[in-house]
Amino acid sequence: MTEKALVLSFSDLRIDARVNRQIDFLLKLKKEVTVIAFNPPKTTIKTFIPISPPSRSFFNKVKMFFYLIFRKYEKIYFEKPEIKEILSFNLNNFDLVIANDIETLPIALKIKKNAILLFDAHEYAPKQFESNFYWKLTRQAFKSYLSKKYIKEAHRVTTVSEPIARQYQEFCSIKKPTVITNAPGFRNLAPSKVNSQKIRLVHHGFCDQTRKIEDMISLFFLLEDRFALDFFLLSNNKKYLDKLKRLASKNNRIRFLEPVPFSKLPEALNSYDIGLYLQPKSSFNALNSLPNKFFDFIQARLALAISPSLQMAELIRKYKNGRVSLDFSKESFAKMLNDLKVEEIEDMKNNSNLAAKELSELNNFKIMKELLAENGS
Template identity: 35%
Template sequence: MSKKLLIISFSPIARDARVLKQVRLFTPKYEVTTCGFGPAPEGVKRHLELTHATLPGKTWDALLELKAYKAGYWLMPDVRNAAKALKGLKFDAILADDIDTVPLALSLRPRLGVHADIHEYFPRLHEEHAPWAKRIGPWYLWLCQRYLPRCQSVTTISKRIAQEYEVQTGAKVGVVTNATPYWELSPTPVAEPIRLVHSGTSHRERNIEATVDGVIEAGNCTLDLYLTPNDPEHLEHLKQRAQENSAITVHPPVPYEQLIETLNGYDLGVFLLPPINFNFANVLPNKLFDFVQARLGVVVSPSPEMARIVNEAGLGVVAPGYSASDLAQVLKGLTKTQVQEFKAASHAHARELSADSQLLIWERYITKIMGE
């Protein structure tokens, strides 16, 4: 009889690329139950769908002010709803995604243990906002320090973030990057003008407008944006910018399963993320790996984790900074031959930079917990 594994995430699991990789990895081997928002991901034995609930603001704020952190955690509606849905169910192991699920996972007392997969450095998640840093940052730090060492194993998304968790919590933390599954594609010929692309959220702190301004300033490229409507007001602003300049096009987002083939028709993936907080400064985003699987060259900001991979594999150019002028400087100096070489490098490194090797890391941790 297959052992029972719970994968819990306070996210829409069927659309959460990282969690979905876990589901697809473990459903052939274990009896998998998922608990999260939205419909069931394909292949699971059971899905416990949670409904979004509003945090009881004043009470929660008061508890955090008093540093009643444990009470604050168990007051969270998502935690309470999940605890109710999971009551009475027994599991051999639990894979808990992000720190807000970890105390709950441990409270369920799975027979063999808990693996925590943490997608950000939570104690400094929004440190650029002083009220958040003062009230919520310490609560997240308390959660991490209290609960991560109690897990059988822990992983996160990049080496620098893993190091910070180890320093702050004492837990040993492995790394599973947000690598994209391998795609059997080939680079397309470089267009004239060179075609840039960016996909992701429309949040204004993602610096997308600087990318727009940089492309317009360079004057030798086009830019296509595939943006989700997380920040509707800013998305409308970007659409207005696109109407004013034919070099810029804003598209609706495409389903993730269609994204890589959509990106394959472009030349360079671009991502300039300003280091406004610890996570942004040490980001190793899935879009970098999406660009590689799409066989694109890349232009990225000088974020250490991204820069290391781009430089080691010769995938593209690391901009000198995060501004429109920094991007324009890079674009003005590019030739079609260079871009074709970058695309060829992505093709050459696509297998090693795919999710294949990363999935083995999760597999090792869960197999060890299961005693196999």
């Protein structure tokens, strides 16, 4: 009999590569998959149950503010419209429930019945946006409460990197979560040739102010003329994107191109030379996560140029497929790039090629299969 799996997500599945890969894993394991989310996944599944995107009225915002002040965290959670909506569903029994991110976990525990519950934490929720003062003031205690109370109730826990797994282990007093990285599927590509007169850099991802993408634009005013940069940015903040384009308009070596579906990114990036990721030293997650773009650059057979984020730096030093700046300043980053020779870039691209299979989703699928096989599911 085919086992039934439910996937819960409050992210945008049109652009959430991790949850889509998760669904693909379940289908490869011959599960019958139901998804509850705001929009459908990329892959065809048995059942999709849509929920309405959050719409906070002024009254609700005021009410939630007072709940926060008086630490009524259970009321904050279970009075959310999307949570009430899920509770109203007449759901079948499932063998497996996967809850993505901390805000799906309490409702997953409510509806799972006898199912095995896997909680995919993604990144570290209690410090999710710690560089944002308003978030720290209004949301951090709530996220910490949910993490401390509910994660220990999950049968399995996964996250994106070892330091985040250790942090959850310590904070929640649980067995160390299993690491499932953000690696995409293996692509059978070859490194492209480097043109010494035009070294092509690329950055893709979500256009968010906390990521300080303007720093990458400022960086280009410190680089030699042989470097050019293309952005592929997803955005729901037109004002910020327009600001970035105005800043870049002063440098004809920077372009903004239409975003590419995440499933086609490695092929779209393959003609570039260096995957660029200059980030601020802003948060625990920024320092310790392994983002999708890191693995996309490797599948595209690019050299990588990154700030000294601990987990990415560790892998780059292991595989010798990139450079890590000495610190988080633009000046340090510019010197690192300006010092590069074409032969070094070609060597790093070739090393990404050698690492591509090992750093693909093939290993994650094996880990996930073994994890779900423990005591059933």
